[in-house]
Amino acid sequence: MSSTLHPQSERSRAAASGLTLFAAVMMLVVGFMNLFRGIMAIVHDKVFVTTPDYVFKFSLAGWGWVHLLLGIAALMVGVGLFRVSLWARVLGVAVAALLLLASFLSIPYYPLWSIVVIALCAFVIWGLCVVQPEDSPDS
Template sequence: MTTTRTTHARKQQWAGGLMLFGAVMLMIAGVIDIFRGIMGIAKDNVFIATNDYIFRFDLTGWGWVTLILGAVAVVVSIGLFQSAMWARISGIVIAGLIIIANFLSLPYAPLWSTLMMAFSGVVIWALCVARPEGAVPRRGTSRGT
């Protein structure tokens, strides 16, 4: 009985660590997107536009989208530091939107967009894998025994 509680406590610590990891990663991605959005709004010529890409956007408008996504990501990450369930769900949605936004901005900053998509994928993974503090694994499943 004690080993089961110890194992469950270790899994909870691991899950809590993943939640904290996801919160920190989302905070970093949000702050970086805020700065990237400001760059796009302040100076359109910071990014090199290609004419061969099927998705063409006004870079000032794209800067506003990136700025807003970054600001929402920062707010959600603050909720994740408090282990709020709304923040977990919102974090997954925001990280998914960041992936889509960075996919669309691949021709303007290919390396950076790829890095941000990977960052956001790790955030989604961390938020999906971590269990809420009160969650107890079901008996009879491979994860719970």
């Protein structure tokens, strides 16, 4: 069937699957980072900054559980993204957006790591949204 497709259509499909693969790998990286961040926060590791007057004040263990659960979700979605399916892409954007929001809200606790995760999540969202594969050879 691929011999009947137009060359432009084949390139679009390759680009879509390539960006989805990129997003899947980045989602796995972000998932592992958040998994470790969650574990560190739950056991009250000394790498976190104390912030006495923060508007979104939450216990360190509470933030740890949030990041741990989001990290597990990111790992599951990252594995699902290797199938290049629409449901995995939609769920990937949603989980990456939640990870981005959680990292933004926890910037005062671990600034550098939060900014790195925000950037990676933004790349994941971009990679999943920018290219849509063509379904028919006529398009």
